[in-house]
Amino acid sequence: MLKRPRGGLWFELNKTTAAERPIAELKAPARVYLPLKQCKGETPSLLVGRGSRVLKGQPIADGSHGLSCSLHSPVSGTVESIVEYNHPVGGKSMMAVISNDGRDMPYKAVQSRTDSAEGIIARVKSAGIVSSNDFSKPYWEKLRRFRERKVNTVIINAVEVEPYICSSQKIMDELPDVTVAGLELIMKCVGAKKAVLAVSDDIPEEVSRGMVEAAHLIDIELTIAHIPPKYPNGDEQFLMRALFAHEIEAQMKKGGKRPEVCFVYPQDCVNVQRAVNDGVPQITRIITVAGDAVTNPQNIEVPIGTKISDILNYCGLSFDPDRVVLGSPMRGVAIQSLDVPITKSVGAVLALKAAQRRNTKSICINCGKCVSVCPQGLLPNYIAMRAVKADFEALKGLNIDECIECGSCAYICPGRMPIVELIKNIKKAAI
Amino acid sequence: MRLFAASSPHIRHGDDIKVTMGDTILPLLFLLIVAIYYTGLRALTLTAVSVLSCIIFEYLYRRILGKKRSIGDMSAVVTGMIIAFCMPVTAPIWFPIIGAFFAIVVVKQLFGGLGNNIFNPAAAAICLLTVTWPGTMSTFPQATAKFSPFATPVEFETGVPVLTALKNGTLPDNRPFEMLIGYTPGNFGTSAILVIIIAGLVLLYRRIISWKIPLAYLGTVAVLALLFPRCPSGRLDSVVFELTSGSLAFVAVFMATDPVTSPVTTLGRLLYGFFLGLITVFIRYFGIYPEGAFFALLIMNPFVLALDRLGWKLKSKGGRIAYEQE
Numbered sequence: 001m002l003k004r005p006r007g008g009l010w011f012e013l014n015k016t017t018a019a020e021r022p023i024a025e026l027k028a029p030a031r032v033y034l035p036l037k038q039c040k041g042e043t044p045s046l047l048v049g050r051g052s053r054v055l056k057g058q059p060i061a062d063g064s065h066g067l068s069c070s071l072h073s074p075v076s077g078t079v080e081s082i083v084e085y086n087h088p089v090g091g092k093s094m095m096a097v098i099s100n101d102g103r104d105m106p107y108k109a110v111q112s113r114t115d116s117a118e119g120i121i122a123r124v125k126s127a128g129i130v131s132s133n134d135f136s137k138p139y140w141e142k143l144r145r146f147r148e149r150k151v152n153t154v155i156i157n158a159v160e161v162e163p164y165i166c167s168s169q170k171i172m173d174e175l176p177d178v179t180v181a182g183l184e185l186i187m188k189c190v191g192a193k194k195a196v197l198a199v200s201d202d203i204p205e206e207v208s209r210g211m212v213e214a215a216h217l218i219d220i221e222l223t224i225a226h227i228p229p230k231y232p233n234g235d236e237q238f239l240m241r242a243l244f245a246h247e248i249e250a251q252m253k254k255g256g257k258r259p260e261v262c263f264v265y266p267q268d269c270v271n272v273q274r275a276v277n278d279g280v281p282q283i284t285r286i287i288t289v290a291g292d293a294v295t296n297p298q299n300i301e302v303p304i305g306t307k308i309s310d311i312l313n314y315c316g317l318s319f320d321p322d323r324v325v326l327g328s329p330m331r332g333v334a335i336q337s338l339d340v341p342i343t344k345s346v347g348a349v350l351a352l353k354a355a356q357r358r359n360t361k362s363i364c365i366n367c368g369k370c371v372s373v374c375p376q377g378l379l380p381n382y383i384a385m386r387a388v389k390a391d392f393e394a395l396k397g398l399n400i401d402e403c404i405e406c407g408s409c410a411y412i413c414p415g416r417m418p419i420v421e422l423i424k425n426i427k428k429a430a431i
Numbered sequence: 432m433r434l435f436a437a438s439s440p441h442i443r444h445g446d447d448i449k450v451t452m453g454d455t456i457l458p459l460l461f462l463l464i465v466a467i468y469y470t471g472l473r474a475l476t477l478t479a480v481s482v483l484s485c486i487i488f489e490y491l492y493r494r495i496l497g498k499k500r501s502i503g504d505m506s507a508v509v510t511g512m513i514i515a516f517c518m519p520v521t522a523p524i525w526f527p528i529i530g531a532f533f534a535i536v537v538v539k540q541l542f543g544g545l546g547n548n549i550f551n552p553a554a555a556a557i558c559l560l561t562v563t564w565p566g567t568m569s570t571f572p573q574a575t576a577k578f579s580p581f582a583t584p585v586e587f588e589t590g591v592p593v594l595t596a597l598k599n600g601t602l603p604d605n606r607p608f609e610m611l612i613g614y615t616p617g618n619f620g621t622s623a624i625l626v627i628i629i630a631g632l633v634l635l636y637r638r639i640i641s642w643k644i645p646l647a648y649l650g651t652v653a654v655l656a657l658l659f660p661r662c663p664s665g666r667l668d669s670v671v672f673e674l675t676s677g678s679l680a681f682v683a684v685f686m687a688t689d690p691v692t693s694p695v696t697t698l699g700r701l702l703y704g705f706f707l708g709l710i711t712v713f714i715r716y717f718g719i720y721p722e723g724a725f726f727a728l729l730i731m732n733p734f735v736l737a738l739d740r741l742g743w744k745l746k747s748k749g750g751r752i753a754y755e756q757e
Contacts, residue, residue, distance in 0.1 A: 320432045321432070322435045323437070324434055325441045329441045330441070332439060332441060333439070334434070334435065334436040334437055334438075334439075334441060335434065335436060336434050350441065352441055352442065354435055363544075363545060365448060365546045365690045365691050366690050366691050366695060367695075368641070368694075368695030368696075371696065372641075377746055379695065379696065379739070381695060382739070382743075410440050411440045411442065411443055411444055412444050413443075413444075414446050414447045414448045414451050416443065418438060420438055420439055420440065421438035424438065
């Protein structure tokens, strides 16, 4: 029996202000900070040294070996220093600090137009594109796997169901032609014939219509799938359940094969289009900057390596936030200092008022709200109880492995139990 | 700028324990107003004494043992109101104090405070009072009688509560309509069925309670009353009187749904309600006390974990899609 999607949260999405403003472009600051490790996998090898002159778009780290990802300079200037750095999202690696000469002198790589699947993957690889979902793998590796799986449908995942986050919506709104051009390349690369645009119900009608029209111009039949704006429906596995409940059920009876679909994000499409057709590596990313402390919530295109403090200064802070989060409000990472640079795997910067007082005593009153919102059908209250006692045997019996750490339980908990934190810690301790 | 680097999620729902308790207190206040209207200001005195002693006991206990203050979560207020409501209005003023002490200190705090208690504090307190002073706890004045706030009533005309009439196999004095508006001899806060129904709907809407326990509980009682009628005037009357008499509806809405001492799984909740109904009817039919709801709660409380274990067995069955996120 297939478990129907249940649980989940209906947020007040709070994204109108940011979604109404156009995507702004942030000028590269005087210094950019580039941790070499921008995604999962191995750290790429450094190509420049201290004092090297670099041009805008010039590779500074080479990721052609192993599961890795190249890195390019978003500015032209001089490498000031190479230091060790521990990025809160990416982890420990060397970091190149480049001072910007302000002249934006572009690096010209000799590249010819390419149309073959291998050519596209090679171009994506040399452009250092990182997948824009939370799992931030090198994008060439994802494309290779999609191709290997013989994917027949590409689904643009534009389901944004967390508060504040609206960069996918804005990209589709303002860059529909670029997005569908990227989609065409991805489809060609993986050999897919069909394309679906999955959007949440709350997205303005003209955005999805614009996408369909742009796709029509280059002969792609883009079907729209409306998904209820329920968290975590943007997750691939839940999107899968929402889109293909019947197919999956039928196929699971036969032998558990999943539909041959793959998910891409509008940001991915844009990156691929720019890399393959324009020869531009990934040196920027469109992110949402929002939160109750941000004066002008908006989506901005930031050069990789820009510090969070520069971004927040640009958007303005109406008061000192208690929490600054890289990524989504439900799964992002809270940072302790604003001196952290943006990497390719950061999709949003949120400056928030504290959701609770520090040192709030948390208790479980067993109310069961967590049970009713858990999208995986687990019992978070019992898991938390056992996690406190580190009772691994019982935790296994409670299927703790199925927890996707979506945070729904901790969000709803009236006793403010840090359920996700407990689960993360216990998973770490079990290894 | 001091940044707070806590784990995700970084946003929280606004309803914390205080809000939850506050949402429970509001409908209880309406019940209190009805009670004051029917029985006079003594209802207010008893409630106030009960609530105040609950708060004081909780404060003192945690103060003396050097624990973190907890009266801010308002759970003591809810317990206090419930204890008072489940007494006859003629109960002496020290009854709620004893009840509050037992509920807060013995049943709640000795087990570790809110969230850790196995037994429903208010139900335990009522059971203690009922067992110790069965006469006072089951002697009810006529519904028409009014009482002044402070003087302990000594002589008053006693009324026959519907439950006693049913036990004796006689026809109750009240009409079903009077039961609905609470115009019947009984505990002063638990008789107004109509208000309790509305309160239940409000609590459901605010997601403070779930429908599963009250429905399974009342449903079981209704079915049993239909199958084994006690009222001489027929099966349907029997169902109506069993459901509206005593404190059953109040217990089903406000006490059986107490989060701390009830299961969280669907099957667990349904079974919990079912067994509560079974035991309540059993005690009503064969016990020496007319009302069995409070005892049923205490009997079922220790089984909550076991019921949830059963519920989890059912819940965890059935395949999930194995899908690896890329």
